[in-house]
């Protein structure tokens with residue numbers, strides 16, 4: 001018999017109402033799980049259990065689903081990339097900014113550990129990990145205790161800008177076939193992992209870097225294996241201009257014409273679609289195309305907010321019928337802060353408080369992400385669902401008062417209130433500390449990696465500039 005745990009008489013439980021297709025609040029309720037599955041949600045559980053945990057002063061909610069991240073590199077850019085942008089490429093640092101600071105392959109496992117720790121501490125239990133393969137990836141995913149969808153990126157050409165104002169593409173010698181095959185192999189190895197927590201999403205890198213042929217091959221594989229699929233598109237102004245230059249169509253119109261959309265397809269970002277105010281494009285079809293095909297969008301507001309870019313807007317996409325999920329993309333991998341940013345920016349973009357509700361945002365960060373991953377057993381607390389559970393402290397000042405505990409959590413306390421996190425019924429965060437990995441060791445290793453990278457910046461920069469010139473510090477360094 002699987003070991004059973006009862007979180008007894010929690011002040012609040014965020015329970016799933018399958019009939020209504022939404023979360024509800026329940027007060028003074030029990031949550032019981034046995035092994036990796038939830039067996040009971042509701043008051044007065046009378047059955048036998050192996051362990052009782054008091055729910056007094058606690059809210060119990062489903063683990064959050066982070067639909068888009070790049071853990072093996074992003075932590076290394078911490079305190080650099082927040083203000084790194086190229087105004088001549090519409091502010092994005094994708095093409096000639098972040099790669100000056102890229103980590104060496106052997107540092108990637110440490111960056112991944114640090115990102116996974118941040119994610120867990122913010123109540124994330126499922127994470128889509130989109131990276132180019134690096135040594136030790138599978139092992140570090142397994143070690144984390146998270147539920148991870150490996151998304152081994154592949155592409156047929158990569159971004160380059162020799163002059164800082166023109167985006168060009170450097171083709172892979174084999175057209176990307178080798179990268180695709182490596183991705184397929186790693187995907188298979190990961191899915192075979194005995195933990196059962198690791199799965200896969202098929203992920204060509206981006207619409208402008210992957211040939212239509214290789215995007216199609218990926219989608220065919222995803223469909224044959226019943227796996228979800230994600231592609232970066234609508235990520236940058238320059239990408240939109242490039243795709244309309246190449247094809248005369250927007251990215252979504254091209255994907256629709258090539259029959260590369262469907263309910264199993266998630267568009268990473270989906271910001272620069274035909275309606276975006278920067279573009280002045282003549283059509284207004286793209287959001288409807290996404291909705292008509294049942295697609296999802298992985299919305300990651302933080303990195304774009306740093307460039308001065310916003311989705312226009314979350315509420316309008318939802319209203320049109322697009323399934324929305326939320327991802328952190330970059331550091332901090334803090335899902336609760338990401339949810340807050342998503343809500344705030346949607347309201348600013350729409351100039352309307354009611355453009356999006358906290359209900360919408362919480363739905364997106366749980367069942368919205370689960371739907372994109374084609375899973376009906378995560379992102380919810382219901383009998384039969386996976387025991388992916390977050391226990392939140394209500395008895396700390398940041399959470400008090402809590403007329404509405406999710407508002408107190410998302411808009412005020414965030415990760416400071418996350419006490420315990422369970423994935424598959426296994427406790428992976430206890431009393432606000434990660435139990436599966438050494439968070440401090442990961443942070444120290446990533447700091448050391450960043451220190452080793454800084455002297456390499458001049459050799460990577462086209463003007464031979466040093467790190468301090470490319471990314472000036474907030475304050476000048478005083479001497480003497």
Ligand SMILES: [Zn+2]
Nearest residue numbers: 068232268329
């Ligand atoms: Zn991304």
